[in-house]
Amino acid sequence: MAFVQDAPKDSFRLGMLIYDTRYRSITIQVVVLILFLLFLSWLVNNTAQNLAAKGRTFDFGFLWMRAGYDINQRLVDYTNDSTHMRAAFIGLLNTLLAAFVGCIIATILGVVIGVLRLSKNWIVSRLMTVYVEIFRNVPVLLWILLAATILSETTPQPRDFRQTPEMEQAGEEPKASMLFGIIAVTNRGTVIPEPKFCIGKPQAECDADPNEGGLGVIDLGIFKVSLNLLALLVVFGGSIFVNSRITKQANATQEATGIRPVTWWKSLAVLIIPSAILLWALGLHFVVPELKGFNFVGGISVLHSFTALTLALALYTAAFIAEIVRAGIMAISRGQSEAAAALGLRPGRTMSLVILPQALRVIIPPLISQYLNLTKNTSLAIAVSYMDLRGTLGGITLNQTGKELECMLLMMGIYLTISLIISALMNLFNRAVKLKER
Amino acid sequence: MAEQAIDLSKMTISDEVAVQISNMNKWYGQFHVLRDVNMTVHKGERIVICGPSGSGKSTLIRCINRLEEHQSGQIVVDGTELTNDLKNIDKVRSEVGMVFQHFNLFPHLTILENCTLAPIWVRKIPKREAEETAMHFLSKVKIPDQAHKYPGQLSGGQQQRVAIARSLCMRPRIMLFDEPTSALDPEMIKEVLDTMISLAEEGMTMLCVTHEMGFAQAVANRVIFMDKGQIVEQNSPREFFNNPQSERTKLFLSQILGH
Numbered sequence: 001m002a003f004v005q006d007a008p009k010d011s012f013r014l015g016m017l018i019y020d021t022r023y024r025s026i027t028i029q030v031v032v033l034i035l036f037l038l039f040l041s042w043l044v045n046n047t048a049q050n051l052a053a054k055g056r057t058f059d060f061g062f063l064w065m066r067a068g069y070d071i072n073q074r075l076v077d078y079t080n081d082s083t084h085m086r087a088a089f090i091g092l093l094n095t096l097l098a099a100f101v102g103c104i105i106a107t108i109l110g111v112v113i114g115v116l117r118l119s120k121n122w123i124v125s126r127l128m129t130v131y132v133e134i135f136r137n138v139p140v141l142l143w144i145l146l147a148a149t150i151l152s153e154t155t156p157q158p159r160d161f162r163q164t165p166e167m168e169q170a171g172e173e174p175k176a177s178m179l180f181g182i183i184a185v186t187n188r189g190t191v192i193p194e195p196k197f198c199i200g201k202p203q204a205e206c207d208a209d210p211n212e213g214g215l216g217v218i219d220l221g222i223f224k225v226s227l228n229l230l231a232l233l234v235v236f237g238g239s240i241f242v243n244s245r246i247t248k249q250a251n252a253t254q255e256a257t258g259i260r261p262v263t264w265w266k267s268l269a270v271l272i273i274p275s276a277i278l279l280w281a282l283g284l285h286f287v288v289p290e291l292k293g294f295n296f297v298g299g300i301s302v303l304h305s306f307t308a309l310t311l312a313l314a315l316y317t318a319a320f321i322a323e324i325v326r327a328g329i330m331a332i333s334r335g336q337s338e339a340a341a342a343l344g345l346r347p348g349r350t351m352s353l354v355i356l357p358q359a360l361r362v363i364i365p366p367l368i369s370q371y372l373n374l375t376k377n378t379s380l381a382i383a384v385s386y387m388d389l390r391g392t393l394g395g396i397t398l399n400q401t402g403k404e405l406e407c408m409l410l411m412m413g414i415y416l417t418i419s420l421i422i423s424a425l426m427n428l429f430n431r432a433v434k435l436k437e438r
Numbered sequence: 439m440a441e442q443a444i445d446l447s448k449m450t451i452s453d454e455v456a457v458q459i460s461n462m463n464k465w466y467g468q469f470h471v472l473r474d475v476n477m478t479v480h481k482g483e484r485i486v487i488c489g490p491s492g493s494g495k496s497t498l499i500r501c502i503n504r505l506e507e508h509q510s511g512q513i514v515v516d517g518t519e520l521t522n523d524l525k526n527i528d529k530v531r532s533e534v535g536m537v538f539q540h541f542n543l544f545p546h547l548t549i550l551e552n553c554t555l556a557p558i559w560v561r562k563i564p565k566r567e568a569e570e571t572a573m574h575f576l577s578k579v580k581i582p583d584q585a586h587k588y589p590g591q592l593s594g595g596q597q598q599r600v601a602i603a604r605s606l607c608m609r610p611r612i613m614l615f616d617e618p619t620s621a622l623d624p625e626m627i628k629e630v631l632d633t634m635i636s637l638a639e640e641g642m643t644m645l646c647v648t649h650e651m652g653f654a655q656a657v658a659n660r661v662i663f664m665d666k667g668q669i670v671e672q673n674s675p676r677e678f679f680n681n682p683q684s685e686r687t688k689l690f691l692s693q694i695l696g697h
Contacts, residue, residue, distance in 0.1 A: 255565035258558070338505055339542035339601075343556035343608060344532040353555060357546045 110321025595626030
């Protein structure tokens with residue numbers, strides 16, 4: 001029988017806190033923590049003293065006060081009688097809109113450019129290289145300013161679209177014409193057709209009504225939700241569910257018989273027809289912008305500041321995403337595609353079954369940081385006076401109320417929250433595609 | 439190999455031609471890799487190709503399933519000529535299996551999925567049937583119990599045996615081996631060679647680039663020696679090792695068998 005003996009213990013000496021590896025790291029951590037807490041308390045104390053010396057308070061009461069300024073792009077109701085909080089909310093929505101649209105365009109462009117840069121076609125791959133090098137090596141602020149300048153300086157005035165009777169007699173065309181006859185790009189903004197719904201009324205009557213028509217809207221207090229859109233989402237969601245069942249069935253058939261049934265036309269029908277019927281029943285039609293007097297009436301006006309910001313950010317970030325995609329595909333060794341080819345798999349199948357599933361795990365983590373970059377870069381909106389969170393809460397509200405500390409802390413908190421949410425969502429996706437090796 | 443019941447040297451080789459290569463040339467840019475290669479492989483033949491590195495032996499067998507393109511001459515595999523026609527390439531690739539030096543298993547798929555991927559998507563075989571076939575060949579290479587693991591969890595020798603099973607699942611008529619044991623630890627080489635020997639005993643047509651001279655002596659019915667992109671000498675293993683004809687072959691053999 002063996003005795004279990006404790007290892008001989010040294011008697012504890014104070015010097016061991018520094019020289020003994022067992023205690024050393026704990027000692028260092030405790031010291032750092034104490035220093036950090038001291039610094040923090042000094043910071044808070046200093047701020048409080050300075051605020052008191054200037055006779056100012058630290059409170060967020062201003063958020064419930066009247067804002068008193070207008071915002072040119074509102075996704076939900078807002079007037080200058082609304083509160084500062086409401087103004088910040090409008091700004092937040094504008095930030096999110098620019099970030100969302102920007103991320104989508106950047107991803108599509110980036111993936112296409114990244115894949116094309118690997119193309120065997122010399123001219124195509126060189127062109128893509130030129131794109132990437134030009135866009136990622138010039139500061140994004142310059143791209144935003146350039147886009148805004150091009151949009152406002154080179155576009156015609158609304159009156160250039162007019163054809164006067166004299167011009168008609170002389171057989172002259174107006175200086176500018178609408179894109180496809182429905183989109184007007186003017187120096188005041190881009191006017192696009194507006195979707196309107198109409199049930200059981202003559203169309204002209206619906207068009208005269210400033211409201212959306214159709215099923216109308218439901219007021220949630222903070223913002224209104226379009227019931228038409230909600231109905232469309234429900235129907236389309238149902239279609240996607242049915243489509244996933246079709247795919248599952250096709251998989252089952254393939255497992256059982258080896259032959260994959262052709263389902264693309266079924267999927268297409270299921271995805272399109274129900275939504276199309278719903279839209280027809282709701283009386284969907286588009287109000288095309290029309291030149292009346294000196295400006296366009298009807299349609300939705302998209303601000304150039306929004307277009308410039310979103311486009312510039314998307315083009316700039318797409319260059320980085322292209323490089324990430326290219327690196328991801330190149331990281332998969334040639335042996336993988338050779339092995340797939342030797343087994344008789346065609347290049348398209350090799351890409352979807354062998355290369356992409358492996359490339360995605362290399363692509364996604366750096367892709368997350370590109371999305372975060374784009375989202376945070378929307379704060380450059382100030383350069384083209386797009387009213388995002390920085391322009392409302394961190395701009396006019398801050399200047400009017402003089403609550404710098406509160407506004408800055410709020411903004412930092414909001415940007416931090418957005419970033420953390422994006423990163424959490426992408427990490428979930430990353431976990432789904434991660435290589436299960438062990 | 440005491441349990442080896444079949445004497446490989448007495449196995450019959452049919453007159454049918456499996457691979458016919460005539461006046462084949464290949465360049466990498468300015469570099470002439472393969473010069474006027476002529477070679478006929480009959481069904482059931484077991485050919486070992488050896489030679490110094492850079493002699494073009496890997497390139498030669500990679501031309502047989504068009505992983506490399508040849509620039510002139512003719513390659514006919516099982517009656518199908520390899521041209522730029524995609525249909526011919528697909529046909530040849532589905533009949534020719536290949537095992538690589540670095541295994542090239544798909545790391546994101548399990549062993550079983552590695553073995554069923556091509557049968558399901560290329561041969562259009564029902565999944566269950568493909569899985570049964572896969573399990574059959576995995577038992578044959580003696581690793582059925584690893585079927586649900588990922589390649590990264592297996593040793594090198596096991597991975598190479600999976601790679602062999604993966605090729606066999608496509609039921610190829612010809613197997614190409616590109617230095618299958620060169621990336622393995624010494625004690626794992628034997629398990630892979632044993633698998634290849636049992637394959638030979640079943641009458642598989644095999645072309646094997648390898649430095650395993652013991653394997654060549656035991657299994658091959660013909661040894662081809664290549665140097666500088668040309669076939670220098672080919673003979674039965676006994677003649678090749680005991681009575682080499684060219685000076686180059688003698689030098690190579692003295693270096694490789696010298697210690």
